[in-house]
Amino acid sequence: MTETEYQHPLMAAYWKQLDTSFPQVEEVFEDCMAEALSVLTREGLDAYLEAGRVIGKLGRGVEPMLAFLEEWPSTAKAVGEAALPAVMALIWRTQKSPNGRAIAPFLQTLAPVGRRLQSAEQLQHYLDITLDLMERTTGSIHGHHTTFPSPGLPDFLAQAPNLLNQLTLAGLKNWVEYGIRNYGNHPERQKDYFSLQSADSRAVLQRERHGTLLVDVEHKLDLYLRGLWQDGDQLVPYSTAFDEIRKPIPYYDRLGIRLPDVFDDWISPLPPGGGGVGGEGERISGIDRYRAVLAHIVGHRRWSEAQIADNWSPFQRMAVEFFEDCRIETLLIREYPGLRRLFLALHPKPIEGACNPETTSCLRHRMAMLSRALLDPDHGYSDAALNDFAARFHAVMEAGESSTEEIAALALSYVAKTRRQSDQFARVHFDDTVVEYRDDNRQLWKFIESGDEEEAFDEKRKIEPGEEIQGLPPRHYPEWDYASQTYRPDWASVYAALHPSGQAADIDKLLAKHGALAKRLKKMLDLLKPQDKVRIRYQEEGSELDLDVAIRSLIDFKGGATPDPRINMSHRTDGRDIAVMLLLDLSESLNEKAAGSDQTILELSQEAVSLLAWAIDKLGDPFAIAGFHSNTRHDVRYLHIKGYSERWNDDVKARLAAMQAGYSTRMGAAMRHAAHYLGARSADKKLMLILTDGMPSDVDTHDDRLLIEDARQAVKELDQQGIFTYCISLDPKADEYVSDIFGRQYTVIDHVERLPERLPQLFMALTK
Amino acid sequence: MTDKDQYKVEQEPFYQQQKNEVALYEAAYRNRLPVMVKGPTGCGKSRFVEYMAWKLNKPLITVACNEDMTASDLVGRYLLEANGTRWLDGPLTVAARIGAICYLDEIVEARQDTTVVIHPLTDHRRTLPLDKKGELIHAHPDFQLVISYNPGYQTLMKDLKQSTKQRFTAFDFDYPDAALEAQIVAKETGMDEVVAAKLVKIGGVARNLKGHGLDEGISTRLLVYAAVLIKDGVAPRDACRMALVRPITDDADIRDTLDHAIDATFA
Numbered sequence A: 001m002t003e004t005e006y007q008h009p010l011m012a013a014y015w016k017q018l019d020t021s022f023p024q025v026e027e028v029f030e031d032c033m034a035e036a037l038s039v040l041t042r043e044g045l046d047a048y049l050e051a052g053r054v055i056g057k058l059g060r061g062v063e064p065m066l067a068f069l070e071e072w073p074s075t076a077k078a079v080g081e082a083a084l085p086a087v088m089a090l091i092w093r094t095q096k097s098p099n100g101r102a103i104a105p106f107l108q109t110l111a112p113v114g115r116r117l118q119s120a121e122q123l124q125h126y127l128d129i130t131l132d133l134m135e136r137t138t139g140s141i142h143g144h145h146t147t148f149p150s151p152g153l154p155d156f157l158a159q160a161p162n163l164l165n166q167l168t169l170a171g172l173k174n175w176v177e178y179g180i181r182n183y184g185n186h187p188e189r190q191k192d193y194f195s196l197q198s199a200d201s202r203a204v205l206q207r208e209r210h211g212t213l214l215v216d217v218e219h220k221l222d223l224y225l226r227g228l229w230q231d232g233d234q235l236v237p238y239s240t241a242f243d244e245i246r247k248p249i250p251y252y253d254r255l256g257i258r259l260p261d262v263f264d265d266w267i268s269p270l271p272p273g274g275g276g277v278g279g280e281g282e283r284i285s286g287i288d289r290y291r292a293v294l295a296h297i298v299g300h301r302r303w304s305e306a307q308i309a310d311n312w313s314p315f316q317r318m319a320v321e322f323f324e325d326c327r328i329e330t331l332l333i334r335e336y337p338g339l340r341r342l343f344l345a346l347h348p349k350p351i352e353g354a355c356n357p358e359t360t361s362c363l364r365h366r367m368a369m370l371s372r373a374l375l376d377p378d379h380g381y382s383d384a385a386l387n388d389f390a391a392r393f394h395a396v397m398e399a400g401e402s403s404t405e406e407i408a409a410l411a412l413s414y415v416a417k418t419r420r421q422s423d424q425f426a427r428v429h430f431d432d433t434v435v436e437y438r439d440d441n442r443q444l445w446k447f448i449e450s451g452d453e454e455e456a457f458d459e460k461r462k463i464e465p466g467e468e469i470q471g472l473p474p475r476h477y478p479e480w481d482y483a484s485q486t487y488r489p490d491w492a493s494v495y496a497a498l499h500p501s502g503q504a505a506d507i508d509k510l511l512a513k514h515g516a517l518a519k520r521l522k523k524m525l526d527l528l529k530p531q532d533k534v535r536i537r538y539q540e541e542g543s544e545l546d547l548d549v550a551i552r553s554l555i556d557f558k559g560g561a562t563p564d565p566r567i568n569m570s571h572r573t574d575g576r577d578i579a580v581m582l583l584l585d586l587s588e589s590l591n592e593k594a595a596g597s598d599q600t601i602l603e604l605s606q607e608a609v610s611l612l613a614w615a616i617d618k619l620g621d622p623f624a625i626a627g628f629h630s631n632t633r634h635d636v637r638y639l640h641i642k643g644y645s646e647r648w649n650d651d652v653k654a655r656l657a658a659m660q661a662g663y664s665t666r667m668g669a670a671m672r673h674a675a676h677y678l679g680a681r682s683a684d685k686k687l688m689l690i691l692t693d694g695m696p697s698d699v700d701t702h703d704d705r706l707l708i709e710d711a712r713q714a715v716k717e718l719d720q721q722g723i724f725t726y727c728i729s730l731d732p733k734a735d736e737y738v739s740d741i742f743g744r745q746y747t748v749i750d751h752v753e754r755l756p757e758r759l760p761q762l763f764m765a766l767t768k
Numbered sequence B: 001m002t003d004k005d006q007y008k009v010e011q012e013p014f015y016q017q018q019k020n021e022v023a024l025y026e027a028a029y030r031n032r033l034p035v036m037v038k039g040p041t042g043c044g045k046s047r048f049v050e051y052m053a054w055k056l057n058k059p060l061i062t063v064a065c066n067e068d069m070t071a072s073d074l075v076g077r078y079l080l081e082a083n084g085t086r087w088l089d090g091p092l093t094v095a096a097r098i099g100a101i102c103y104l105d106e107i108v109e110a111r112q113d114t115t116v117v118i119h120p121l122t123d124h125r126r127t128l129p130l131d132k133k134g135e136l137i138h139a140h141p142d143f144q145l146v147i148s149y150n151p152g153y154q155t156l157m158k159d160l161k162q163s164t165k166q167r168f169t170a171f172d173f174d175y176p177d178a179a180l181e182a183q184i185v186a187k188e189t190g191m192d193e194v195v196a197a198k199l200v201k202i203g204g205v206a207r208n209l210k211g212h213g214l215d216e217g218i219s220t221r222l223l224v225y226a227a228v229l230i231k232d233g234v235a236p237r238d239a240c241r242m243a244l245v246r247p248i249t250d251d252a253d254i255r256d257t258l259d260h261a262i263d264a265t266f267a
C-alpha cells in the first residue's frame, strides 16, 4: 500500500495503525472504515484497529482478520462496542487451544449473532456457551491428550445465527448440552449433531423451540397497548435464562416496560381433586401472558399513586402491594371482563391450610389466598377474616375506583387483624404465592430520604445575546391566541437564510445504502408518472365516436329500447400539476436516538428526506425543502434547503448533509412563512408536508395549548389559500394533539427506523 | 302531485341526535342555505339527512356520486325516441322543480367538471341552467342542496375546490361518544344496552389504532351489523369477527389484537 493512495491523511493513519500487508484487507479497508467511523466512538475505533492488528498477527491467514474488520462495526452497533474485550478474550482462549481454526467461523457469524442478541449481556452468555462447548469437546477423544481440536465447534459457530433465530439462549444452552453429553466422544457424530445433520439434533432443536419470543410479538403488543389501553412505551426484554436463583420480575421505569425475553405457554395446574385423569388445566399462550403483564402495568400507570414507604414495615408493604394489585386488576376487569379469566388462570390458588403457622411464616400464603379471593368469586375459602376482608374490599370497590391510599388502609387493618407471632419466622411459605404476571411494584413506593426535587431553573434564550442572525430582515407573522380568539399581530419574527452546506457525497452514500428500496420506489414512481393521454368514455359530447358504445346504442334504438346517448369519448391529458413544500422540524429533540434504533431521528430524517427528494425529482413535480426551528418568538429561523428553481443537485445535497438540530418548534410561524413561497406557485394542487417529531413549543411559551392552537389556525389559513397540509409525525405520543392541529391529515410513524421507506410511499399515496 | 309524494320519507327514521344538529339544520333550511355533512364512513350522515327530510316533511332525492358521473347524469339529457327526441330531467333538475332536498352523497367522488353545475344553485341565484334545452330553471322555494363527504379518504387529488366548499354551511360529524353510540346501536337493533356497549368498546379499540395501520376505525354501521347478527343468534365472538374485524383489515397483527379485544370484552 502506497500511502498516497488515500486522499485523506486520517485514512492513511488508520491504515498504518492496522499494520498489515494482506492485499485482501486493503481492498475492503476503506468500506470497513466508513462503517466503523459511523458507529464507533474515537476510543472504539482505536480498539477496533488494535484488535484487527492483533488478529492479523495470529498466524491464521487473512480470513480471521477480514472477518473481524467486516463484522465488528455492525456487531458493535447491535451490542455496543464495550463488548470487544469479551470477544477478544474468547479469541485468545481459542488461539491457545488447538481450536485456532475456529476463530474465522466465530468471527464470520458474530454480526448476525449480535443482531439477534441485542445486548452485551446476552452476547456474554453466548460466548460462555461457546467456551463451554470448546473446552468440553477438545481433546477428550478416547482419552488422548488435549491435542485434538473440538470436532463440533466450527459447525456450531457456522450454525449459530440460524440457531439463535429459533432458540432463546436458554434453549441454545440446552441444545448444546445435549450434544456434548451424547456425542462428546464421537467426532463424526458430534459433527453431525452440531451441523444439524442428525435426526436427534433436529428433534432436540424442536423440543427447545418453545415459547413466544418478545421480539416476535413486539408489534402486536404495541398495538395491544395502544388499541385497548391508549398507552404505549418501549418494551425492553431481559433474559430469563441465566438468573436461575432469583427470577427477574417485570417492572417499568423511565426507559420503558421490562419484560422477559420469552414466555412459554402456561398450563394452569388442575384444581386439587377436580378434573379428570391426565387432563390439562387451562392453557394460556405466551402472547396472552405478555398481555396480562402489560394490562397489569397499565393498571398501575392509570390508577396507582406512589406511597411513602418509610413508615411501614416490610410486611405492611407487602400487604399494601397485594391489595393494590387486586384493586387495579378489579378496575382492569371492569374495562375488559375477559381479563378475569386470564388473570385467574395465571394466579396461583393456594390451598387453605397448606401452611403450618406453628413452624412457618404464613403471611405470604395468607396474602396470596386473599388476593385470589378478591378476584375469584368462587374461591371457596372458609377463613372468616379472609371472607370479611373480601367483603369489605368489594364494598369499597363498589363505590368507585377507590385509591391506593384507601386500599392501603384496608391492607394495614388486615395485617393487624391476622397478625401471628410466626410471621416473623425465617422459614417462609412460598409455594403458590407468586403471581407471575405482576410487576415488582417499585413504582408504588417513594422514600423520603432521597429527595430528588428537580432543579428549578429560569428558562432563558439559549443563545447569547449579540449572536444575532445574519441575512435578510425578518418577516413578521401574526400568532393566534386561542384564549381571546384573536391574532396577536406581527408576533413572530421569521428570519430566512440559506442552510449551511456540508458534503454532497454523504447524501449519495445514504441513497446508495437504500439502493434496494430506491429500486422498489422506482417501480411505483413509474406508475405515478403522468400518462399523457387518458381516454374518457361515455361522453355525450366528445372528440371521437366510441364505436363499441355507439353500436350498442344503435341496437337498443332499433330494438325500441332507450339508447344510451353517451356514445362519444374524449381525451384528457392527465398532467400532474402539483407543487410541493417539504417543511422539516429541526428542533433539538431530533438529536435523540430513535426508539429501537441506533440512529438519531435527525439521521433517519436525513435519509428519508433524501429519498423523498430523489423520488419527487424523478416525478418532476416542482418542490422545495426548508427547515425551521425557533428560540422564542423573536427568533424563528427558516432555512432554505432547496428552492423551487433548483434541481436536486449537489448544492442541495450538500445543504441536506449539513442538517443540524437545535432549539424549539414554533410551527405556525414556519408554516405561514413556507406558505408564502408555496402560495406563490401557480400549480393546480399545492401540498405542504410537515415532518416533525413533537408538538409545537417554544421556550417563551408556557401554555402548551397556545402553539398547538396557533398551528391549527395556520392549517386553516393555508386551507383557505388552497394549500393542502399534511403532517408526518414521529412522536409516538402524537395522538394527543396532532389531530387537533391537522384534523385527519396526518400519519404517525411508530417505527421511526422505517421512515426512509414510509415517507416516499406516503407522498405517492397522497398524490395518486 | 304524485311525483312529489314518491320522494317523501314516509316513516320516521330512527335518528339519535348527537348535539344540537337538528335545530341547526332546521335553521339552515329555513334560510335555504346549502349544507355539507362531513364525517367518516358509517357515522350517520345519510341517516341524518333522511331524518331531516322526514321532519321537515320535504321530498328527498339522493344521488350516490361516482367518478364516471357526468353533468348530464345530474341535470338531464335528451333521449332518442322512434319519432324524435325527448328531454328527461336528471335528479338534480327534478329536485329543483318539485322543491325537494337533493342529497349528493360522496360528492368528492364526482369529477370536478361535474361538481361545478351545482354552483348557480347554491348562491343567491338559485337557478339551474339547462344549456342543451335552453331553459333556465328557478329553483322551487322548498329546494335545498345537501352534500356529504368523508374527509378521511381525501387526498390531495380528491378534495373539493375552495370555490365549491365555500358555498356550504357544514356539519362535522364523527362517531358519537361511547354512551350515545351504545344507545344508537341498541335502539336501532333492539339489542340490550350492555351488549351494545361492548360492541362500542371494541369499536373504540379499532379507532385507537387509526393511523397506526388502520385507515378507518370500525363504523357505527358495522357495529349495527354485528348487533343484528347477535340478535339473530350468532355467537358474539363470531359476529364481531365477521362484522367488525374481517371487513376492515388484512393485517395479521391488527386482526390478532382486535380478536383479542373481542375475547377480552365478551368474557
Ligand SMILES: Nc1ncnc2c1ncn2[C@@H]1O[C@H](COP(=O)(O)OP(=O)(O)OP(=O)(O)O)[C@@H](O)[C@H]1O
Pocket: B014, B015, B016, B017, B018, B039, B040, B041, B042, B043, B044, B045, B046, B047, B048, B105, B150, B184, B188, B220, B221, B224
Ligand atoms: N345518530 C344516529 N342515529 C341513528 N342511527 C345511526 C346514527 N348514526 C349511525 N347510525 C347507524 O349507522 C348506520 C350508518 O349510517 P349512515 O348510513 O348514515 O352512514 P354515513 O355516514 O352516511 O356513511 P357513508 O359515508 O359510508 O355513506 C345507519 O344505518 C344507522 O344504523
Ligand SMILES: [Mg+2]
Pocket: A296, A300, A325, A438, A439, A440, A441
Ligand atoms: Mg403490581
